[in-house]
Ligand SMILES: [Zn+2]
């Protein structure tokens with residue numbers, strides 16, 4: 001149930017990242033307007049509040065995307081949909097790189113806390129609450145939204161940022177696959193434990209959220225199982241992916257695009273032993289990038305001359 005670009009349209013492109021907006025944002029906007037109390041004098045302020053919420057989510061997602069790039073990962077698009085934004089990031093498969101790519105999102109909200117607190121205090125002390133009550137209420141609402149988003153995102157429930165941070169931390173100790181298994185089980189159990197609360201509240205929004213988390217925990221668990229099988233395949237020494245630096249898998253795992261047979265490209269120097277086809281690039285199973293085989297070679301360490 002992860003959002004796809006289907007049903008969304010491109011808003012703009014910044015730092016080489018395409019930003020898409022999902023149509024459901026408009027439905028949620030209308031619903032929210034209907035359920036709001038009378039905090040503002042006119043609807044314009046609700047509009048402003050909504051646009052600001054949108055901007056905060058966008059900044060959060062840019063935090064993820066730019067952090068991912070800074071560690072050599074890929075980040076090309078952000079889709080904004082009502083359960084928050086999704087930055088499509090592919091950090092290199094190292095726990096430190098993954099951890100930084102995830103932490104950078106909530107970090108944006110952390111930075112915003114003192115900024116918004118200062119703005120809120122300023123408008124309270126300056127007597128703005130009386131002279132411009134709508135602006136004062138708006139700043140307070142934004143302050144609350146930012147804090148709410150931060151706390152919610154840091155819940156250690158996969159696939160929320162907190163749950164992914166938990167995964168990256170577990171990865172350091174237990175490895176990628178087992179770390180993900182533990183994180184998805186914790187996330188799933190946490191949501192199941194909250195079922196009485198969700199039913200008690202009767203809020204349809206909470207049902208959607210619980211379902212979304214459970215489904216993603218299940219998908220994460222399945223992915224972790226696949227990763228565990230993948231981790232047991234021996235690795236080949238002497239080569240490393242030029243992009244993510246991981247050693248290639250050993251075995252007849254590459255499929256020839258011409259004859260369809262499998263072979264070990266690192267043993268045959270990128271030539272299919274069945275039909276003789278030569279391949280100019282070799283794909284990495286870890287990061288998905290394709291680079292010429294020559295770039296995969298790790299230069300032999302030459303002892304320094306004394
Ligand atoms: Zn995030």
Ligand SMILES: [Zn+2]
Pocket residue numbers: 241242243244245246284285286287288289
């Ligand atoms: Zn790679």
Ligand SMILES: [Zn+2]
Pocket residue numbers: 256257258259260261272273274275276277
């Ligand atoms: Zn072939």
